[in-house]
Amino acid sequence: MSKRIWNFNAGPATLPLSALEKVKADLPDYNNTGMAVMELSHRSKAYDAIHQDALAMMRDLFGVPDNFKILFLQGGASQQFAMVPLNLLGSGKKADYIITGSWSKKALKEAKMQGSINVAGSSESTNFNRIPAQNELNLESDAVYCHITSNNTIAGTQFQTFPATGNVPLVADMSSDILSRKIDFSGFGLIYAGAQKNLGPSGLTVVIVREDLIASGREDIPIIFQYRTHAEKDSLYNTPPTYSIYIMKLVLDWVKEIGGLPGVEKRNQEKGDLLYGCIDEMGDFYKGAVEKESRSLMNVTFRLPSEELEAKFIADGLAAGFGGLKGHRSVGGVRVSMYNALEPQGIKELVSFMKDFAQKNG
Ligand SMILES: *Cc1c(COP(=O)(O)O)cnc(C)c1O
DSSP, X not given: OOOOOEEOOSSSOOOOHHHHHHHXXXXXXXXXXXXXXXXXXXXXXXXXXXXXXXXXXXHHHHTOOTTEEEEEEOSHHHHHHHHHHHHHOOTTOEEEEEEOSHHHHHHHHHHTTTSEEEEEEEOGGGTTOSOOOGGGOOOOTTOSOEEEESEETTTTEEOSSOOOOTTSXXXXXXXXXXXXXXXXXXXXXXEEEETTTTTSSTTOEEEEEEHHHHHHSOSSSOGGGOHHHHHHTTTOSSOOOHHHHHHHHHHHHHHHHTTHHHHHHHHHHHHHHHHHHHXXXXXXXXXXXXXXXXBOSSEEEEEOSSHHHHHHHHHHHHHTTEEOOBOOTTTOSEEEEOOTTSOHHHHHHXXXXXXXXXXXXX
């Protein structure tokens, strides 16, 4: 039996062991088909059952209302940066963008090519260490949508409450916190996420979009980029990323096993309490990189007293079985990504390593 490390990679990221073991058991003969899942036709009965199960489970577990479609696309969240404004904007239309990190900035850059964009709020002046408050926002009442990045994977911030935008629907990049907490869909028009953080392997992008926005989307853009194309064909217009969808379905089985969204939320809170508790308790040595009110439960960023100590922390951590602790190059320091699948035990062990390391090096 090979040894698995505690994997704190930011994405692609750790997956539930039970899902990986099921993948292994299903190779090379899935369900007596005589084929592996990756060899099945996307038009076959065996694959269709996986596809429909994955759609139904996502709807059920995340509480997606009936007036939203769930799409399985490709091209990552990065493609959605372009597809959202391509479908929803156009000449004479405007959108609000709240800028909370480098992913928001990339989304903004694409949007500017498709319509008139109002930056309704930004925390760039403080290096994205916080989420702008409601009273700092400068929202346009005639915007087609307001775009946010719900969790900022690099900086380590997360919207604790979502902006109140009146009748303007929120469009959210939830790549790094989808299915990590309960969402009130009434404020949202569209949610998108690359699967490789909280849902499964890379290659799959989940888009959850309100039907009226699909219907009002532009028709004079390439067919493959129109949401309606994929909505009308249940995401089988072209060959979907079948293997990634199958693995996501196994991840959703696991979510169900641990108590669905309430179970996930409880675990995430428990992990957050442990790790932020340690950082606060040892504030002379570990300094949280973001404001407390904006702290993310998915990506925890902190600094040590010197860059030398940070390098030692990361190297000693790896030797002790903790991988992926290096902060993003734009922020530096340490980043602990602890998505849904990261077991609380991993954080317990990391916290004890942190206490030990501070004692020896503080
Ligand atoms: C990882 C990430 C992205 C980029 O996703 P791709 O699937 O690589 O395009 C975008 N936004 C956020 C918030 C992310 O965490």
